[in-house]
Amino acid sequence: MHLKIHALGAQECESCGIRANALFADLTSDDFRLIDRMIHEISVPAHTTLFDEGTQGQTLFTIRRGLVKLVRYQTDGTQRIIRLLTPGDIAGLETTVQPVYDSSAITLTEVTACRIPRTVITQLESTSPRLHAQLLRKWHEALRQADDFIADLASGSARQRLARLLLRLSKGEGCRPVLLPPREDVGAMLGITTETASRAVAAFRREGLLDPLDRQSRRFRIDAVALAAVAARSD
Amino acid sequence: MHLKIHALGAQECESCGIRANALFADLTSDDFRLIDRMIHEISVPAHTTLFDEGTQGQTLFTIRRGLVKLVRYQTDGTQRIIRLLTPGDIAGLETTVQPVYDSSAITLTEVTACRIPRTVITQLESTSPRLHAQLLRKWHEALRQADDFIADLASGSARQRLARLLLRLSKGEGCRPVLLPPREDVGAMLGITTETASRAVAAFRREGLLDPLDRQSRRFRIDAVALAAVAARSD
C-alpha cells in the first residue's frame, strides 16, 4: 500500500493553503510553535481505512484533498454511510471528547490529510480561545451535515435522493464535473440497493440530466437545474 | 396556551435534580452566582414550538421532562424529524456558535425545560473549563444521536425501523411502558408514510410484540427481546 507521511514544521502549517476554513484558521505564530512537528501530512490511496468504529484512538484528521466516507456497520454486515467528508472537514472529532471512534472512516479517492494527535487540540484549546471557537464551529458543521444527511439523503424516492446527492457532490458549482462513488457506496449513502442506485443513474443518463465524461461512468457533467427540479419535486 | 415561567435563583439551579447529566454538571457555587435569575424554568404543553428553523435566536433549552422533536420542513411542506430530544438533551445548541436555529423544535408531550440565554454560556465558557468540557460532551452526544438516527431509523424495512424506534423510546428499560408519538410523527421519524407506520404498529400488536395500555393506542408494553430480534433481522 502506497502511503506517504511527512512531518510538518510550524512554518509549513502556518502557510497551509486550506487553513482559512480549517481548524487552525486564526492561530498566532506562538501557537504554531507549539505544534511544530506534531502534525503529519499523510497521503493515502483510495479505499484506505483511517480508523475503525469502536477502536481506541487519539488521532484526528483534517481532510485536505479527496473524499472520505464515515460508515457504520449494520448487524447484517452491510455498511451504512452516515456522512461524507470533503476538504476542510475533520474525521475523528469525537476523540477530543473520548478516545473511541464512533464510526469508521474510509477514503473514497486518493486523500491527503493532516494527522493531528488529540493532545495538540486539548493543549491548544486551553491557551488559544481562537482554536476553541474554531473547534465549536467544526462541531456545528458536523452536526449540520448529519442533519442534512437525514433530511436530504434519507427522505423521498430513490430518484430524489440521488438528485440531491449529485447536487451536494457538485457543491453548488454546477459547471464542474461530479465524481460519483461506486454504485455500492451510492446505495449505502441513500439507503437503497446497489441495483436501484444503478437504475436511477441510468435513468438520469437517458433523460440527459447526467452526461458521462468517462468510460466507466464515474465522472459526470450534470444538469444542475433539472436535477434541482427532481430533488424538489413533490408529485 | 398554558405556559408557566419561573426565574431560577442560583440556589435552585445548583440543587437541580437532573444536573448530573446536564450542562451545568460541575460548576462551582461562584459560577452559579453568575447565572442567578438568568435562567427560567418553563413548562409548556404538547405541540408547542420552542423555535423555528431559520429564525434568529439567542436561547437554548435543556429538556428536563418530556419529549421534543427537531424537524426540518421539506419542499413539499411535510416535515422530516431529524432528532428526538429527551431529558438532559439540549435544543438550540447551535446558537452558541451562530444565532440562527438549524431546525424547528416542537414538543411532543408536555415539557418542562430550562431556558438559557446564549450569553450565559459564552460568559461561563471563558471562566469555567468545566462548563467547556460539558459543552463539548453535549456536542458529541448530539452528533452521535444524529448518526444513530441515520444508521438505525433510516435503514432497513419499515418493520425494522419501527422496532428500533420502540427500543430507543424504551431507553433499554424494557419493563416500563413506551409512549408512542402520533403515527404521523412516527412516519416522519422513520421516513415512511403515516399509513405504513400505522400498519406496522398494527402488525406488531397482532404478533404480541406490542400491547396497548391505552384506548387510543399511545402507551404500549413492549416485548423488548422479540423487538430486538426484528430490529436485527437480516432476512
Next chain:
DNA sequence: CGCACCCTTGAAATTACTCAAGTTCAGTGG
C-alpha cells in the same frame, strides 16, 4: 349528539428489492 382528530383498513398502483444473467472495461500475462 355530533364534530374533529387520529387511527385503521382495503385495493390498486407504484416503487424498490431480489436473484440471476449479461456487459463493459482495466489490468494481466501469455
Next chain:
DNA sequence: CCACTGAACTTGAGTAATTTCAAGGGTGCG
C-alpha cells in the same frame, strides 16, 4: 497484441414492500 480475468456496472423478470387514494372506525370533547 490479444485473449483472459475480476470487478463494477447494467439490465430483466418476478416478487415483495410501500405508497396512494379512499373510506370506515373509535375516542374525547364541546
